[in-house]
Amino acid sequence: MIWRALCVSLPCWRLRGRSVPLFAAGVFLFWAVTLAAWDVGERDAKLHAGNVLHWTRVLSTESLSLPTGSIVEQDLGEGLRHRYRYTGLRLLIERNGRYYVVPVNWNAKTDSIWVIRESENTWIGLMPGVQ
Numbered sequence: 001m002i003w004r005a006l007c008v009s010l011p012c013w014r015l016r017g018r019s020v021p022l023f024a025a026g027v028f029l030f031w032a033v034t035l036a037a038w039d040v041g042e043r044d045a046k047l048h049a050g051n052v053l054h055w056t057r058v059l060s061t062e063s064l065s066l067p068t069g070s071i072v073e074q075d076l077g078e079g080l081r082h083r084y085r086y087t088g089l090r091l092l093i094e095r096n097g098r099y100y101v102v103p104v105n106w107n108a109k110t111d112s113i114w115v116i117r118e119s120e121n122t123w124i125g126l127m128p129g130v131q
Contacts, residue, residue, distance in 0.1 A: 101115075
């Protein structure tokens with residue numbers, strides 16, 4: 001019904017002649033925005049992937065006695081609630097208040113996976129590599 005009403009006021013060939021280019025322009029615009037968003041997302045992911053080793057921080061009120069070969073334990077001083085900071089770890093997964101972490105240079109055949117339980121005395125977080 002609407003199409004017939006438009007055809008009465010305008011010649012049908014004029015309306016059809018405008019709708020095809022408008023539709024093509026809309027499709028092109030959608031395609032261009034999609035490609036631009038994909039490119040921005042990919043660049044952002046590559047930028048963040050370069051710093052993924054510095055994301056995991058573990059803070060604890062007491063020493064966790066983790067092997068210090070590739071893991072750095074820093075004593076931040078007695079005045080802080082979470083006195084010990086551990087870097088050089090990767091967080092694999094978190095399930096039911098347990099954090100499964102491995103050292104940065106972890107070898108699946110020879111190295112262990114450490115399980116750290118979440119508590120008031122331990123804080124584990126993902127954060128940017130800046131301190």
